[in-house]
Amino acid sequence: MQKIKILVIDDNSNNLTTFQTMVQGLFPDAVIYTALSARKGIGLAVKEDPDIIFLDVVMPEMDGFELCIELKKDDRLKLIPVVLNTAFSIDPQMRIKVLEAGAEAFLKKPFDQSELATMIRSMMRIKSANMLALHQKEILAQRVSEQTEKLTNELERRKQAEIIQTEVQAKLKKSQISLLNILEDLKAQNIARLESEKALKESHEKLRDLAAHIQEVREEERKEIALNLHDDLGQKLTALNIDLAWLAARIPTDFPEVSDKLISMQGLLMETVTGVKQISSKLRPSILDDLGIGAAIIWQTNEFSNRTDVPCKVSIIPEDMTMPDEIGTQVFRIVQEAFTNIMRHSEASNVVLSLIANESKWRLRIKDNGEGFSEEDIVDKQSFGLTGMEERARLCGGTFTIKGAPGKGTEIVVEIPISGQ
Ligand SMILES: Nc1ncnc2c1ncn2[C@@H]1O[C@H](COP(=O)(O)OP(=O)(O)OP(=O)(O)O)[C@@H](O)[C@H]1O
Ligand SMILES: [Mg+2]
Known part of the structure; x- marks a missing residue:
């Protein structure tokens, strides 16, 4: 077990010695700090962190109650149990004062040894309970702070996530809009393309119709020209040939040059008739x-x-x-x-x-x-x-x-x- 540390404050040095002797008789391992004044006592309490403080009620500069109030104000010292010692009789008035000052207990002087021993043990229990409570409070505080930190982080994370989500949504909306625009453009382009394809097809059809018509007309013209060449020109050339033969029969024999000329003209005429026939059948047989x-x-x-x-x-x-x-x-x-x-x-x-x-x-x-x-x-x-x-x-x-x-x-x-x- 760890050594008991006791601080005793009393303006009477004899009292201090008696106390010291008694405690050491009860707890030989106990460490006892003594102070003759309230100021010195506070200093020792801060420095040594005792397990129990025994305070004399009647002291010159600051009595035990006032000193007790001071000690309990201090965060570092308030967990140390304080026992007020007095030679006066402890009436209800006194008890109230003790409790109001925040002390844990009081003890009547001169001390009874066994009462002192019981008091020290019970104060040690209070101290342990105080320390345990402090420890638990610290753990709790630690947990609360960890939890708070976690929550803060989580909140921050969620906030970031929300920001990112909002940004992503905005971007998504933007890209949706541009996608829609692109689709609209494509649709318009498609319509325009289909329209121009239709127009192209129509003009193609028209061209085909025109070509067919031209061919038809051409065929008819060829037919007509061929017929005219064959019938009209051919007949006239034949008539001309007959005329030439008639002329040849009537030319006097003493004009041989004229006869020869006529014969050559007849030959040329026959060739022309053949040529006309060929042209005519080429145009349309x-x-x-x-x-x-x-x-x-x-x-x-x-x-x-x-x-x-x-x-x-x-x-x-x-x-x-x-x-x-x-x-x-x-x-x-x-x-x-x-x-x-x-x-x-x-x-x-x-x-x-x-x-x-x-x-x-x-x-x-x-x-x-x-x-x-x-x-x-x-x-x-x-x-x-x-x-x-x-x-x-x-x-x-x-x-x-x-x-x-x-x-x-x-x-x-x-x-x-x-x-x-
Ligand atoms: N019987 C064939 N033997 C070999 N090649 C041929 C034959 N018929 C067509 N071709 C090929 O096909 C091509 C196209 O023929 P197409 O009749 O359309 O044109 P072209 O005879 O050259 O000119 P045009 O417009 O005066 O008819 C020819 O240039 C030739 O290379
Ligand atoms: Mg050809």
Whole structure:
């Protein structure tokens, strides 16, 4: 057990000695501090931190009550139990004064040894209880402060989190707004794009219609010019030829130069008649209108072979094939362009052409064994032959395909549905 430390304050040194002797007799290990005055007593109490203070009530400069009040005011000393000692009788008045001064107990002088021993033990218990209470209070205070700190930190954290949340929300709102704006822009752009696509499509359609119309008109004009050339000019030239023959028969035999001139004029006239016929059938072969698509294709094939010396096998099935004029014209022009391309690009030595009608469609196929072509040959070219063929097929409600590979020849296929026949 730790040593008991007792401070005793009394202005009478004999009293101090007696007290010291008695206590040491009871608790040999006890440490006893003595003070003859209140001031010295306070100093010792602060310095030594005793377990119990015994105070004499009657002292010159400051009596025991006043000193007790002073001690209890001091935070460092107020937990030390104070016992007031007095030689006076302890009446109720006195007890009240003792309690009001804050002292824990009082003891009547001269001290009874066993009473003193009991008093010291009970004051030691009070001191321990005070210390325990202090300790617990400190722990409690510590916990409260820790808890407060935790709460403060938590509050601060929440505050920060709230600030961050508000910032994030603001940013989110901002980005939502800009997202909405972007979406709006995109929508507007999309609408504008769709509108311009529609306008483009419409103008494309118009152009196609215009091209088709121009072709129709051109075809009609060609037909008319060819007819005029053939009938009108041809007939007049023939009449002129007859006239020349009539003139030749009437020229006297002694004008041989005139006869020779007439003969040469007749020759020139015949050549002109042939030329006119050729031009007329180039513009539009009358055979197309007179004998139909099958005969026109056979005639065109012979023209091609005669001009190029390239044999071309033709199959028209059925042989007496018929088709509406406008479709026949388109198919014939496709065949002409195909032959022109073969002549210009293929170096072919053989060509096969077939035009076959089944129940639902006409199928035209022209295949040569020439050089063929690659993708680059036909992409981005300022040429209109293939486009024209495709457009003609489309105008008939059909399809056009061309297949070719370098060195493997070229094949074109046109398929036109037979409808309303
Ligand atoms: N039978 C073929 N054999 C080889 N190449 C061909 C054949 N037909 C077409 N081509 C290739 O396809 C290209 C495009 O043909 P297209 O008829 O459109 O144009 P083009 O004949 O060059 O010019 P144009 O506008 O006067 O017809 C040709 O330039 C050629 O390279
Ligand atoms: Mg061409």
